[in-house]
Structure formats: C-alpha cells, structure tokens
Amino acid sequence: MNRRRGRENAFQVLFSLDYEEYDANLAIENILDNETDEFVTTLISGVIREQVAIDRKIEEHLENWSLNRLANVEKTLLRIATFEIFYELETPKGVAINEAIEIAHIYGDEKSGQFINGVLAKMNK
Template sequence: MNRRTAREKAFQVLFQMDINAVDPSEALEHVLEKPVQDSFLRELVFGVNEKKSSIDQQIADHLQNWSLNRLASVEKTVLRIATYELLYNDEVPTGVAINEAVELAHKFGDEKSGKFINGVLSKMLK
C-alpha cells in the first residue's frame, strides 16, 4: 500500500474512532476489507490515538476564531493526521505532510476544507 492510500485508510479509521468511540484495532478491522500489515498505516492510527491529547492541544493553539469542539470531524481528523506527521514522524517532509493533508481535505471535506487545513498547518510551522 502506498503512503497516500495508507493516509486515506488512516483517515477512515480515525474518523470512525472519533464518531463511534471504538478502539484502533476494531476500527482497523471495520475499515479494511482484509487484514493488512502496513506499518505506515498502523503508525498513523496508533500514533495519533496515543498522542491525541497533545495533538489536539497543538491544533487548538493554532486555531483562530474556532475551537476544536466546533471543528467538523473531517477537518479535525485530517489535522490530527497532519499534526502527528509534522511533530512525530521525521521521515515525512513538512511540505509532503501539508500537501497530503490538503488532498485528504479535498477528498473527504467540502470545497473550503483544503484552504482551512492549509491555513492551520501553516500557522503551526511559524
């Protein structure tokens, strides 16, 4: 599985976890048609889950005129994945993490999601 596909699957898993309050293993089972042992996918899912409180704090610190609770689940999930990659994964270049987050937002969010995600992540980098 390539990294873009892994990010999309991670998004689906983390989105399901956010909506239904299920554990990562159970959410992975529901999203994947068959068992997949992709290390990058697992790192994103379990890493975001493990670091969720510090990731959410980092996101909240960079929101302007918004609170984390007001964010739609799509944007919140995309920001969590990107923030995890920016803070905790040295293998992913900053530009790639942001571009991939914007692409996820375009795919799963509305027409304004990509701009919003880009703005929040850009503030994080300053």
Template sequence: MKRHTAREKAFQLLFQMDLNEFDPNEELHEHHGEEEIDSFLETLVQGVVQQQTTIDENISYHLENWSIRRIASVEKTILRIATYEILYMEDIPTNVSINEAVELASKYGDEKSGKFVNGVLSKIIA
C-alpha cells in the same frame, strides 16, 4: 501500500473513531482480515490515538476564532493526522504532510476545507 493510500485509510478509521468509540486495534484487524496491516497505516492510527491530547492542544493553540470542538470531524481528523506527522515523524517532510492533508480535505470536505487545513497547518509549522 502507498503512503497516500495509507493516509486515506487512516483518515477513514480515525474519522469513524471520532464519531463512534471503538478500539483502533480491533478496527485495523477487522478491515484487513488475514492481510498484513501496513506499518505506516498502523503507525498513523496508533500515533494519533496515543498522542491525541497533545495533538489537539497543538491544533487549538493555532486556531483563530475557532475551538477544536467547532471544527467538523473531517477537518479535525485530517488536521490530527498531519499534525501527528509534523510533530512525530521526522522522516516525512512537512510540505508532504501538508500537501497530503490538503488533498484529503479537498476530497472529503467542502470547498473551503483545503484552505482551512492549509492555514492551520501553516501556522503549526511557522
């Protein structure tokens, strides 16, 4: 599985988790059945879940005139994934994480989502 596809699947799972509580391990296995779970996908989902408090604190620190509770679930989920990559996955260049996040935001959010996500992530890496 390509990393872009894994990010998109991670987004879908984590977005669902933000709306409804469920066990990420069960959901990963349910989505893939007998298929082997992509290690990058699993790392993203598990990492965001395990580090969510730290990730949310980091995002909150870099928001201007916003609170993390006010951010729509689409943007919040995308920010969590990209922030996890930036903070914990040294093998991924930050510009790749940001570009992927902006693409996801443009695809799943509204017309301003990409700019918002780009702005917050730019502050995180500054």
C-alpha cells in the same frame, strides 16, 4: 499500499473512532481487510497515543475557532498531519501538509483544504 492510500485508510479509521468507541485494532483490521501496513498502524496508533498533545497544538493555532467546533473531516486530517509533522520525523513537513489538503479535497467541502492549509501553515512556522 502507497502512503496516500495509507493516509486515507488512517483517516477513515480515525474519523470513525471520533463517532463511536470502536476498538482501534478492530477498526484497523476492518479497513485493511486483515492486511498489515506499518505506516497506517503508526499513524493511527500515534494519533490516538498523542491526541491530547496534538489537540492542544491544533487549538493553539486556530483563530476564532475551537477544536470542538471543527467538522470531523478537518479535525481528523489536522490530527494526522500534526502527528506527521511533529512526531513522524520521516515525513517532510511540506508533504504532510500537502497530503492533508489533497485528502480534504476528497472528503471535505470546497473550503476544507484552504482551512487545513491555513492552520498547518501557522503551525509550521
């Protein structure tokens, strides 16, 4: 599985966890059809483990918004990208930002990519 598809899988799991109190491991198994993918597992478990710190960092870079007002697509993609930028040192920052924007074009609305780009650009300074 390539990393783009891995990010999309992580997005789907984390997005669903935001709505329901699913077991993360069960959600990973369901989305991956019992395959194991270290990258996907790292993204999901890392975002879950560091969510409080990640959310705090996102909140610090939102202007006229609060995290609880964000659509779940944007919130989930910001969490994944923030984890990749600050915790997953193998991913270049520009790649993490670009991937979040590209996935936002698939799952979000026409403004999702711009919004995510703006927040992550502030965060990256």
